[in-house]
Amino acid sequence: MPVNRRVILKSRPSGIPQAEHFDIVETPLPDLSDRQFLVRNEFLSVEPAMRGWVSAVANYATPVGIGETMRSFSAGTVIASRHSGYAEGDRVMGMLGWQHYAVSDGSNVTRKVMESDLPLSLSLGVLGLNGVTAYFALLELGLPRPGDTVVVSTAAGSVGSAVGQIAKLMGCRTVGITGGATKVKMCRDEFGYDEAIDYKAGDVAAALKAACPRGIDVYFDNTAGSISDAVLAQLAVGARIVICGTASVASWDPPPQGPRVERHMLVKRARMSGFLVFDYAHRYEEAVGRLASWVRDGKLRYREDILDGIEHAPGAIAELYRGENLGKRLIRV
Amino acid sequence: MPVNRRVILKSRPSGIPQAEHFDIVETPLPDLSDRQFLVRNEFLSVEPAMRGWVSAVANYATPVGIGETMRSFSAGTVIASRHSGYAEGDRVMGMLGWQHYAVSDGSNVTRKVMESDLPLSLSLGVLGLNGVTAYFALLELGLPRPGDTVVVSTAAGSVGSAVGQIAKLMGCRTVGITGGATKVKMCRDEFGYDEAIDYKAGDVAAALKAACPRGIDVYFDNTAGSISDAVLAQLAVGARIVICGTASVASWDPPPQGPRVERHMLVKRARMSGFLVFDYAHRYEEAVGRLASWVRDGKLRYREDILDGIEHAPGAIAELYRGENLGKRLIRV
Numbered sequence: 001m002p003v004n005r006r007v008i009l010k011s012r013p014s015g016i017p018q019a020e021h022f023d024i025v026e027t028p029l030p031d032l033s034d035r036q037f038l039v040r041n042e043f044l045s046v047e048p049a050m051r052g053w054v055s056a057v058a059n060y061a062t063p064v065g066i067g068e069t070m071r072s073f074s075a076g077t078v079i080a081s082r083h084s085g086y087a088e089g090d091r092v093m094g095m096l097g098w099q100h101y102a103v104s105d106g107s108n109v110t111r112k113v114m115e116s117d118l119p120l121s122l123s124l125g126v127l128g129l130n131g132v133t134a135y136f137a138l139l140e141l142g143l144p145r146p147g148d149t150v151v152v153s154t155a156a157g158s159v160g161s162a163v164g165q166i167a168k169l170m171g172c173r174t175v176g177i178t179g180g181a182t183k184v185k186m187c188r189d190e191f192g193y194d195e196a197i198d199y200k201a202g203d204v205a206a207a208l209k210a211a212c213p214r215g216i217d218v219y220f221d222n223t224a225g226s227i228s229d230a231v232l233a234q235l236a237v238g239a240r241i242v243i244c245g246t247a248s249v250a251s252w253d254p255p256p257q258g259p260r261v262e263r264h265m266l267v268k269r270a271r272m273s274g275f276l277v278f279d280y281a282h283r284y285e286e287a288v289g290r291l292a293s294w295v296r297d298g299k300l301r302y303r304e305d306i307l308d309g310i311e312h313a314p315g316a317i318a319e320l321y322r323g324e325n326l327g328k329r330l331i332r333v
Numbered sequence: 334m335p336v337n338r339r340v341i342l343k344s345r346p347s348g349i350p351q352a353e354h355f356d357i358v359e360t361p362l363p364d365l366s367d368r369q370f371l372v373r374n375e376f377l378s379v380e381p382a383m384r385g386w387v388s389a390v391a392n393y394a395t396p397v398g399i400g401e402t403m404r405s406f407s408a409g410t411v412i413a414s415r416h417s418g419y420a421e422g423d424r425v426m427g428m429l430g431w432q433h434y435a436v437s438d439g440s441n442v443t444r445k446v447m448e449s450d451l452p453l454s455l456s457l458g459v460l461g462l463n464g465v466t467a468y469f470a471l472l473e474l475g476l477p478r479p480g481d482t483v484v485v486s487t488a489a490g491s492v493g494s495a496v497g498q499i500a501k502l503m504g505c506r507t508v509g510i511t512g513g514a515t516k517v518k519m520c521r522d523e524f525g526y527d528e529a530i531d532y533k534a535g536d537v538a539a540a541l542k543a544a545c546p547r548g549i550d551v552y553f554d555n556t557a558g559s560i561s562d563a564v565l566a567q568l569a570v571g572a573r574i575v576i577c578g579t580a581s582v583a584s585w586d587p588p589p590q591g592p593r594v595e596r597h598m599l600v601k602r603a604r605m606s607g608f609l610v611f612d613y614a615h616r617y618e619e620a621v622g623r624l625a626s627w628v629r630d631g632k633l634r635y636r637e638d639i640l641d642g643i644e645h646a647p648g649a650i651a652e653l654y655r656g657e658n659l660g661k662r663l664i665r666v
Contacts, residue, residue: 224595243598255592262557263585265576265607272605274598 004029005333006099007070007313009054012063015251017054019315022070029101037081039092039102043306044331045073045124046316048222048245057253070098070313075113075123091116093123098313100333111284115292125158125328126295126302127288129277133244134162135287137275138220139170141242146171148217149236151208152193153227154247156183158302158328161191162291163220165300168192172218175211177204177227179323186326190301205230215239223248225258232264241272247321303327337362338666339432340403340646342387345396348584350387352648355403362434370414372425372435376639377664378406378457379649381555381578390586403431403646408446408456424449426456431646433666444617448625458491458661459628459635460621462610466577467495468620470608471553472503474575479504481550482569484541485526486560487580489516491635491661494524495624496553498633501525505551508544510537510560512656519659523634538563548572556581558591565597574605580654636660 003026010023032038053071054064064071074096078086085106086092094109096102113123125131137159144150150167154160155176164174164187176193178184179200187196195211197204208216208230215236221228225248232241249256264270280287294300305327307316313331320329336359343356365371386404387397397404407429411419418439419425427442429435446456458464470492477483483500487493488509497507497520509526511517512533520529528544530537541549541563548569554561558581565574582589597603613620627633638660640649646664653662 221595224593228595243595246595246599249593249596252596255596257590258593259588260557260582260591261594261605262554262561262576262579262607263582263588265605266579266609267607269607269609269612271607272594272598274595274600274602274604276599276602279602 002029002101003027004099004101005310006097007310009064009066009068009070012056012066013051013054016051016321017317019318021054022314024310024314030103032080032082032103035083036103036105037078037083037086039074039076039096039104040079041074041076041096041100041102041333043075043121043124044098044310044313044333045075045128046313046320046329046331047073047129048247048317048320050317051321071095072098073110073124073129074098074102075120075128076102077120091120091123093128098310098331100310111288115288118292118295121304121306121330122295122302124330125304126162126300127291130158130328131162131291131300131302132280132284132287133275133277134159134166135291136277136280136283137242137244138163138166138218140280141273141275142167142218142220142240144170144172144218148172149175149212149214150218150220151175151177151212151216151231152220153177153231154222154245155193155196156186156191156326157222159244160220160222161187161302162300164191164193165294167218169294169299175208175216182326183323186303190303192301199227205233208234218242220244222246225249229259232261235264235268235270237268239268239270241270243272243274304330306330306332308332335362335434336360337432337434338643339430340643342397342399342401342403345389345399346384346387349384349654350650352651354387355647357643357647363436365413365415365436368416369436369438370411370416370419372407372409372429372437373412374407374409374429374433374435374666376408376454376457377431377643377646377666378408378461379646379653379658379662379664380406380462381580381650381653383650384654404428405431406443406457406462407431407435408453409435410453424453424456426461431643431664433643444621448621451625451628454637454639454663455628455635457663458637459495459633460624463491463661464495464624464633465613465617465620466608466610467492467499468624469610469613469616470575470577471496471499471551473613474606474608475500475551475553475573477503477505477551481505482508482545482547483551483553484508484510484545484549484564485553486510486564487555487578488526488529489519489524489659490555492577493553493555494520494635495633497524497526498627500551502627502632508541508549515659516656519636523636525634532560538566541567551575553577555579558582562592565594568597568601568603570601572601572603574603576605576607637663639663639665641665
């Protein structure tokens with residue numbers, strides 16, 4: 001029986017988890033019980049949300065315990081099964097953890113990956129939580145209409161890049177905000193944004209004013225910081241703001257201060273909505289079906305940034321928050 | 334021909350308009366032209382929104398010019414007419430200004446007041462913009478459901494008191510926030526709130542926690558200050574926040590700072606919406622019809638706070654912001 005390598009939580013971070021908060025350990029694999037199966041993980045996902053999963057502050061779910069395998073989405077292939085619903089060779093994606101092997105009874109499997117013509121890794125990115133988040137958050141809460149100006153923060157990220165392209169498919173004018181010349185070029189050349197703004201390069205408010213002369217109809221936000229403050233001051237009447245992440249905030253305890261939003265909301269009769277992808281779990285396949293067909297037709301592009309070896313996992317969350325990745329960050333194991 | 338007494342804007346306030354920003358002048362009434370009619374105003378309205386109408390900062394409409402009659406809703410009776418649509422004795426409500434007499438061509442009339450069995454003054458309060466605001470803002474944006482906990486700031490005010498009672502009619506549990514023991518008593522005894530919190534008396538967060546053990550499903554806000562900060566920290570999943578006014582903010586230039594709202598919005602999948610009653614102008618009669626029938630049935634109570642004489646008008650906006658009125662503030666002329 002092979003040995004399982006896994007990343008465990010060593011200590012609880014107060015802000016963004018760093019490499020030092022994790023350990024890599026080796027443990028023997030247990031025998032399979034009845035109604036269990038064994039998955040050989042091939043890709044481990046790295047997400048901004050993982051910060052919340054290890055935080056002591058109440059979030060959506062119980063935090064990962066000290067000494068436990070780090071919770072993560074992973075994708076792999078069933079290599080042994082005593083479960084009638086899963087056969088050897090099935091490709092699965094789910095909460096399989098930062099580890100080489102996962103024993104599962106199916107309860108932590110998000111879905112079987114049926115897109116056999118497409119790379120398995122996509123099930124963790126553009127056809128995974130990132131793409132599904134982009135799809136529902138934009139379409140259900142952002143309510144884009146043809147001709148709308150849609151501004152996306154973290155525009156080159158795995159969620160943001162899909163949001164920009166789906167908005168474009170809806171006939172919107174898209175403006176991406178991202179950091180650095182490389183990502184600006186990616187936004188323009190790969191993800192088809194009409195305009196891309198480098199927030200590190202100068203006055204975001206002035207750049208937005210130039211890029212959005214009729215105001216901003218939809219703001220898709222992953223940052224919750226000064227970029228949002230600049231956007232909210234330039235909303236169009238009836239604007240929709242989708243809150244999908246808070247990447248620019250290092251700690252919410254105590255909550256950081258910012259300019260009050262009420263007057264913008266009132267004068268522009270704007271709507272701000274928070275999005276959690278798990279609320280749309282029952283419609284996952286609807287989104288994946290659409291996203292996959294756009295990928296096959298070349299209408300939805302994606303970028304992956306894959307590191308080889310589980311030893312890259314512990315530092316990967318912090319790298320994500322520093323914006324070091326270009327594309328969906330995955331660990332191949 | 335009688336002389337018209339009117340309140341004109343003397344100078345432009347930077348914050349809340351005070352008595353010193355206005356003058357009272359007397360001018361002769363002009364002869365009526367064809368398609369004009371003359372209204373003898375009986376009641377002049379005083380609204381928080383009037384601050385915006387005299388502000389130099391772009392709001393919804395062109396600001397009132399220096400030397401011009403102060404814009405206001407007023408209600409009165411047609412006493413002379415050369416307009417086929419308006420006859421002597423018709424009761425009207427509209428943007429007729431802070432003055433004894435208004436010459437109109439009908440374009441500034443909001444509606445004819447058809448509820449002949451009810452006092453004309455109600456057309457400026459519970460059956461006017463205040464009631465219509467409460468009706469649409471709560472029902473269209475707050476989306477109350479039976480069993481929801483609905484928290485209302487400025488709970489004893491002319492909008493808030495109607496919101497609390499309509500929420501109660503919807504089967505909600507209602508919690509009012511107001512200032513001072515007299516208004517707390519009004520909230521409980523007159524407006525039927527299940528709980529009333531005096532924000533001047535102590536820890537609003539602790540009082541909310543006691544009054545809303547399952548969290549807050551709907552927050553109807555007229556304040557945009559520290560009360561909101563306390564409420565947002567106690568939202569229930571799926572909460573709706575209606576931004577209807579910003580009474581606690583003396584100036585938006587520069588915008589005051591407050592704790593960032595994004596994490597609350599995200600974790601609770603909450604929705605915050607700004608409301609402007611003029612967006613519902615085409616449905617005004619729908620709301621007035623419902624409100625009037627609730628008033629007749631004793632299901633919707635209101636309170637008026639009427640001052641006699643136009644000389645009370647100039648200081649009335651500031652008094653409103655100081656919370657000195659008990660009920661809808663009107664000037665009888």
